[in-house]
Amino acid sequence: MSRFNSISDVHSFLDSIPMFQKAGTSAANFSLDAIRTFCEALGDPQKQYPSIHVAGTNGKGTTSYLLEKIYSDAGYKAGLFTSPHLLRYNERVRVGQLEITDQQMLEFFRTADDLFKEIKLSYFEISTALAFWFFAEQEVDVAIIETGLGGRLDSTNIITPEVSVITSIGLDHQSVLGDTIEEIAAEKAGIIKESIPVVIGNITGSAKTVIEHEARSKHASLTYAEELDPKWNKGTVTLKKADIEIKTSFKESVNRWNVAISFLVTEVLQDQFPMPEDRLLDAIKNFEGAPGRFEKIHPKYEWYFSGSHNSQALESSLEGIRAIKSISETVLVFSAMKDKLNPEMFKYLRGFKKAYFIEQEGDRAAKLSDLKGNLEVELIGESQKENILNELKTELVIFMGSFYFYPIVKRWTENVS
DSSP states (O other): OOOSHHHHHHHHHHHHHHOOOHHHHGOOOSSHHHHHHHHHHHHHHSSSSSSEEEEEEESHHHHHHHHHHHHHTTTOOOEEEEEEEEEOGGGGEEEEEOOOOOOHHHHHHHHHHHHHHHHHHOOOHHHHHHHHHHHTTTTTSSEEEEEESOOOOOOGOOOSSSSSEOOOOOOOHHHHHHHSSSHHHHGGGGGGGTOOEEESSSSHHHHHHHHHHHHHTOOEEOOOOGGEEEEEETEEEEEGGGEEEEEEOOOOOOOOHHHHHHHHHHHHHTTTOOOOOHHHHHHHHHHHOOTTTEEESSSSEEEEEEESHHHHHHHHHHHHHHHHHHHGGEEEEEEEEEGGOOHHHHHHTSSSSSEOOOOOOSSTTTTGGGTTSSSSOEEEEHHHHHHHHHHHGEEEEEEEEGGGGGGHHHHHTTTOO
16 A cells, blocks of 8 residues: 555655755765665656756756756757756656656556665655656656756766766865865766766867866767857857858847856757757747746746856856846845855855845755855845835845755745736
C-alpha cells in the first residue's frame, strides 16, 4: 500500500526533507552513490534518451530554457530539468514546454515509494530522479539537464550526455565548491565525459586552462563561444563569425554568450538533431527569457525581478537597469541568503534612489542585523508592504537577490492594480 494517495501526500513528504534553500549544505548529498543506486533500481531511465548537460556559475538557467525553446520549436519533444523552482515544485520538470502535472508526479512517487524507504535521497536528488523517470516515460527526443550545484558531485552527473556545456565560471557557493576560481572550474569541469564534446561560454584565464586540461585528459573536443565573436547592441545579438544578427528580448548583454552557446550546441548536434537555421533564429528571437532573470514582474508597472546573488550576476543586472534608467533614479528592493552577503556584493547595491530590504524565513536567510551597517536600507514587513508598493507605482523598481525571494515578490505584487 503506497503512502502517496494524493499530491498533498507528495508535498508533505518533500516538505519533511531539508532543502538547500533553508538548511544550506546540510541538505545536500555530495556523493553520486545514492542517486546512482536509486536510478539503477528504477531501470536507469537517464540512459533511455539523449541529453544535453548544462553547468556554470551564471547563465546555465537561461541557456537551458533557450535550448528547450530551440529544440521544441524545431519539432523535437524536449525535456527540461532546472532548479530551484520559483513558485511550484512542478516547474523543475517540463516536457514540450509544459510542467509535469500533479497526477504524473503522484505516479512517480507511488512507483518509487519502496525505494524511498530503502535509499535516503536529498531533496535535489529526488527532483533529479523524478526528471530522469519522467523523460523516459514521455519518450523525449532530447532532455536538457541543468546541474544544481557545481558539476562533479551534482546528482545530475550520472548521465552521459551528447554534449556538455559550461556557461561561465565565477565565485559562488565557495563553502561547497572551493575558494578559488580554479577550484570552482574543476568542479564544473567534472561534467566532462570521455570523448563527449564540450561547449564553453565566456570563460578566460585560469578557469579556461583548468577546463582545457580536463577536456584533453578525457579526449573531449572543445568548442568556444568566443569563436563566434558575439556582439551586443541594445538587445540585438550579432554572431560575427557566423554572419548572423538576431533581435532579442534580452535586457542584459551577458545573454549574447548564452545565444552563442546555444547556437554552437545546435551545430555540434546537427547530425543527430537537424536544425534549420531559420527555425533556430526564430526561436532565439521569440524567446521571452527564463523566469526570474530580469523578468518584468508586473504587467502595468516598470517593476523587474532579477535573481542575482554573486558579482557576475549583480553586474549584469545593473547593466540591465542602466539600459532603462540611471541607478540613481531606480528603487532597489533586496533580499538574500546570509551566506551570500559579502563586501563585494554590497558595492553593487549602493547608489540607488532608495533601497528596501525584506527578511525571508529560514536559517539561511539574511536578516537586517546581518547587513551590519554595510547598506542603508529600510526594512519592509507584511504590514508596510501595501503602502510602500503603492508609493512605488511611478518608479522603476528592481527586486533583486536570491531566487528564493521570487515567490514573495510575486505574492506581494500580484494584487497591486
